[in-house]
Amino acid sequence: MIETFAVVLGIAMIAGGIVVIRHRYWPPAPDEEPREDVAEYIAMMVGVLYALVLGLSMxxxxxxxSSVKEHVQAEASAAHQIRLLAAGLPAAQAEKTRTAVDTYVHHVVTAEWPETEDGQPSGRTGWGLLDEVRAATQLPDNATPTQSATLQEALAQLxxxxxxxxxxEADASNPLSPMLWFGLIVGGVLTVAFMFMFGVTRSFTHVAMVMGLTALITFTVLLVYQLNQPFNGIFAVNDTPFSRYFPGV
Structure with a gap:
């Protein structure tokens, strides 16, 4: 968080410094008509268009x-339900099912999660362990009606x-479109650049306008960047649902 505000403040100060240099070495001509109103109108129009890109990106x-959070919660909850339902199965099959579920969850938390945080694909190992859970929940020939009903519920949870x-996995490989990133960066640069193109005669007003706008745009783009990393960063979705349901795994 501190790094984010440092970046926002740094970029805003750079923009303010450019304004000060402009007014010091290339001030508006004495007979140049002040155009604060024009600058405000143009900035407003450009800002509205840029706001559309920002809104769509956000x-x-x-x-x-949100999709990642829902999928992680659903995955952990389903695994927990399968483990609970194993109590209604024959003893040998129940133990096999619990072991398979625990192994799967352990792999997700200790192996897949660090890989996902680093932006790497999960691989096929997890799917193989999920197949072992599926194999452990097959209906035995001598199953009682109660056990059959339990297995049907376990298969539904599976x-x-x-x-x-x-x-x-789909959410992890679904980052923000490059076209939207292009619009965010280019649109932000254009929005700030327009503030330099008009004859604002009061340097303090100009500095305040440019610094404020630059800080707001930088903060918003960084916010989009952080949210675009659902498994990493400030707003990352962690493995808490798995840890809550499987504290010992």
Whole structure:
């Protein structure tokens, strides 16, 4: 967080310094008509268009983060439910199911999560362990009606687990579109640059306008950048759901 504010302040001070240099070495001509109103109108129009890009980017990254959070919660909850349902199975199959679930969750927390935080794909090991969970929840020939009902519920939870895992992997590989990044960067530069193109005669007013606008744009772009990393950074979704349901794994 401190680094983010340091970057925002640094860029804003650079922009303010450019304004001071401009007014010191290239001041408006004495007979030049002040155009604060024109500058304000142009900046407003450019700002409105840029706000559309900012809004679209913010909605996109926020929805991705929310999707990640939902998928992680659903995956951990489904794994927990399967482990609980194992109590209604024959003893040998119940132990096999619990072991398979614990192994899967341990792999997700200790192996896959660090890889995802580093931006690496999860690989196929997790899917193989999920197949072992599926194999452990097969209906035995001598199953009682109660055990059959338990297994059906376990298979339904397994389907939820499969979908949630698939969604989590899709979210991890779904960053913000390069076109939106292009619009964010170029639009921000243009928005600030327009503030230098008009004859604002009062240097303090000009410095305040440029620094404020630059700080706001920089902060927003950094916010989008942080939200675009759902498994890393300030707003990262962590593995707390797994740790809560499986404290000993």
């Amino acid at each position: 909605v996109s990254v926020w929805e991705t983060r 389907s939820t687990l499969d979908d949630a895992r698939r969604g989590r």
